Amino acid sequence: MNAPSDEQLVAYLDNELDGEQRSQLESAIAEDPLLSLRVQWLRRSSLPFPAAYDELALQAPLDRLQARLDAAPSPARPGLSRRGLIAAGAAALVLSGVAADRVFLGWQLRQAHNWRARVGDYMALYVPQTLDHLPTDEASHRAQLRTIDARLGLNLSTATLKLPGAELKRAQMLEYDGVPIAQMTFLDSQHGPLALCVTRSNSGSLALAHERRHALNVVYWTEREHAWMLIGHNPPAALEELAQRLRERLSA
Amino acid sequence: MTIIFSEQAFRAELSQHLARLWRYGLLLSRNRHVAEDLVQATCVRALERASQYVAGTRMDRWLLSILHSIWLNEVRARQVRQGQGVVDADGQLAFDGEYAAQTHVMAAQVIRRVDALPQAQRETVYLAYVEGLSYREVADILQVPIGTVMSRLATARLKLAEYPPLQAVPKPTAGDPQ
Numbered sequence: 001m002n003a004p005s006d007e008q009l010v011a012y013l014d015n016e017l018d019g020e021q022r023s024q025l026e027s028a029i030a031e032d033p034l035l036s037l038r039v040q041w042l043r044r045s046s047l048p049f050p051a052a053y054d055e056l057a058l059q060a061p062l063d064r065l066q067a068r069l070d071a072a073p074s075p076a077r078p079g080l081s082r083r084g085l086i087a088a089g090a091a092a093l094v095l096s097g098v099a100a101d102r103v104f105l106g107w108q109l110r111q112a113h114n115w116r117a118r119v120g121d122y123m124a125l126y127v128p129q130t131l132d133h134l135p136t137d138e139a140s141h142r143a144q145l146r147t148i149d150a151r152l153g154l155n156l157s158t159a160t161l162k163l164p165g166a167e168l169k170r171a172q173m174l175e176y177d178g179v180p181i182a183q184m185t186f187l188d189s190q191h192g193p194l195a196l197c198v199t200r201s202n203s204g205s206l207a208l209a210h211e212r213r214h215a216l217n218v219v220y221w222t223e224r225e226h227a228w229m230l231i232g233h234n235p236p237a238a239l240e241e242l243a244q245r246l247r248e249r250l251s252a
Numbered sequence: 253m254t255i256i257f258s259e260q261a262f263r264a265e266l267s268q269h270l271a272r273l274w275r276y277g278l279l280l281s282r283n284r285h286v287a288e289d290l291v292q293a294t295c296v297r298a299l300e301r302a303s304q305y306v307a308g309t310r311m312d313r314w315l316l317s318i319l320h321s322i323w324l325n326e327v328r329a330r331q332v333r334q335g336q337g338v339v340d341a342d343g344q345l346a347f348d349g350e351y352a353a354q355t356h357v358m359a360a361q362v363i364r365r366v367d368a369l370p371q372a373q374r375e376t377v378y379l380a381y382v383e384g385l386s387y388r389e390v391a392d393i394l395q396v397p398i399g400t401v402m403s404r405l406a407t408a409r410l411k412l413a414e415y416p417p418l419q420a421v422p423k424p425t426a427g428d429p430q
Contacts, residue, residue, distance in 0.1 A: 014387070041413050045411075048418075055355045060275065061274070062270060062271060065270040065271075066267055069263065130258060135264055
């Protein structure tokens, strides 16, 4: 073997040589004390790089970086037609939350009272994977709920929203035609995506009622200044039980 | 079947990488403000190109390469503005060494030694030894041949080898550039 270059020695130290090159170099180093010294010298440059830079990463101004990310505009998706999206939803593709949001936002809210129809159209596009990759820690959820509280004059908490067998995944504000609607999405371990939605209403208090939208069951009610709906694939009786539980806690 | 990666999911994953992007921006620019701007520009570009991102692949590497290309363009733009022709990126920004001082002694020594390397060696060392990328991956991000990665690492290691061993306690005579 010719005298190995520093590049080769560094590649050896970095474990970038294939098996044969490696064993050749190892025997050359074993036989040549000068080469061995050269490797030892180069090895002095193996510093605790990851530890040092992990420490540096702790100084990252995360709040500001996150705020600037949040302020970054959403990408346009000119390639996706609404019709295509609806077809995609029907075909139960792993549908993008943003695409669904856009479908949702794109629809005209013809009358305020058909908000449940719009939510139904929207929720029909959800599959369990829609809710993957969402931050599910308590702090994120609390922050999301604060946003809703501010927009709709509510006082929500993660405790109020606790449901048996279903995990809260995300709370967000949606809006169409200037009508803000909050959507709190859960993943029911048995029945898949489940959402509690709320908007402002002036219908006074109305008892629980049932309806069906697409293949989804809906239980809805109004309470003072808000109209609520719980929508999911849960059977009507089970859904009503959950709705009843939520209604009691929400009006407490 | 086409898998559409949701924007919420995309943004959520993006936000996992902010600190790592920031420190890479800091490594390149050695300036906190520029590092922050680079991260933001990277986020904007990543969102624009979200459709090119393949769900399930390593987003961190994709983001590092976006940040790198933005940095290169920024450096080129600055060179054009300043009419300096082809010069190394070093020394063109106010070097903000404060960040190294805010880490522990050992970390500060490592960061200062890496910062003292020329730009090309610095970023190669960073990607290979901090991010732990293979030579192939480093070459892809930096858009250079593998041979270039190898020679930069060898040159950088020879310089780094000349420093005295790291000191757990600061010694003014240890010879680290401040």
